[in-house]
Amino acid sequence: MQDLSQFQDPRFARMYERMTARADPATTDLRIRLLAGLRGRVLEVGAGNGLNFPHYPAGVTEVVAVEPEHLLRAAAERAAATAPVPVVVVPGHAGSLPFDADSFDAVVLSLVLCSVPDQRVTLAEVRRVLRSGGELRFFEHVRSPSPVRGLLQDLITPLWRRLAGGCRPNRETAAAIEAGGLVVEEHQRFVHHLPGSPRLTHILGRARNPA
Numbered sequence: 001m002q003d004l005s006q007f008q009d010p011r012f013a014r015m016y017e018r019m020t021a022r023a024d025p026a027t028t029d030l031r032i033r034l035l036a037g038l039r040g041r042v043l044e045v046g047a048g049n050g051l052n053f054p055h056y057p058a059g060v061t062e063v064v065a066v067e068p069e070h071l072l073r074a075a076a077e078r079a080a081a082t083a084p085v086p087v088v089v090v091p092g093h094a095g096s097l098p099f100d101a102d103s104f105d106a107v108v109l110s111l112v113l114c115s116v117p118d119q120r121v122t123l124a125e126v127r128r129v130l131r132s133g134g135e136l137r138f139f140e141h142v143r144s145p146s147p148v149r150g151l152l153q154d155l156i157t158p159l160w161r162r163l164a165g166g167c168r169p170n171r172e173t174a175a176a177i178e179a180g181g182l183v184v185e186e187h188q189r190f191v192h193h194l195p196g197s198p199r200l201t202h203i204l205g206r207a208r209n210p211a
């Protein structure tokens with residue numbers, strides 16, 4: 001059994017559940033695009049309260065959803081019960097995924113690479129569990145391309161991390177995905193506003209684990 005104590009943050013978990021309780025058609029549309037066309041056995045890392053679950057397409061045979069935070073994992077288990085495809089929720093964290101190598105056809109990361117302690121370690125784990133030729137789907141907020149906004153994000157990061165479950169708003173996540181050896185095949189960059197959060201640059205796309 002992994003030690004998940006460092007990932008427990010009940011204050012953030014309750015806040016995230018409140019922030020995401022209201023209907024948010026724009027983010028729902030992005031989640032649908034994130035998951036469109038996925039097939040086979042899919043791993044979702046840092047699934048939170050399971051907001052992606054309703055949007056997995058019928059070609060997905062099983063979703064294994066890893067979530068380290070106890071309250072969010074309990075909410076994900078409730079969401080799994082009504083998902084349109086089979087979803088199994090398990091405890092674990094991105095730095096040491098509790099799965100064999102090559103065991104998934106696809107991996108989904110949504111709004112999680114901002115929060116993991118080490119993106120390089122997480123992406124190495126993603127590559128390990130993803131079969132050759134398998135796909136990473138990502139939807140993340142990233143550092144602003146504006147130098148001034150990027151600097152402001154650097155300045156606010158220490159406080160933001162404390163208030164937002166370890167989230168760092170100033171990460172260059174697209175570059176980290178490529179540096180991790182995944183080949184980015186499609187990548188859109190846009191400004192988006194999550195409820196309860198300021199407008200931030202986001203990326204949405206797909207990358208492949210090379211053979």
Ligand SMILES: C[S@@+](CC[C@H](N)C(=O)[O-])C[C@H]1O[C@@H](n2cnc3c(N)ncnc32)[C@H](O)[C@@H]1O
Nearest residue numbers: 046047048051069072093094110111112115116
């Ligand atoms: C902003 S929430 C996003 C939740 C969900 N992916 C979504 O799209 O709504 C960030 C999530 O990442 C999880 N998380 C943080 N660090 C993690 C880690 N090292 N491994 C896996 N999940 C992690 C948090 O517990 C939380 O559920």
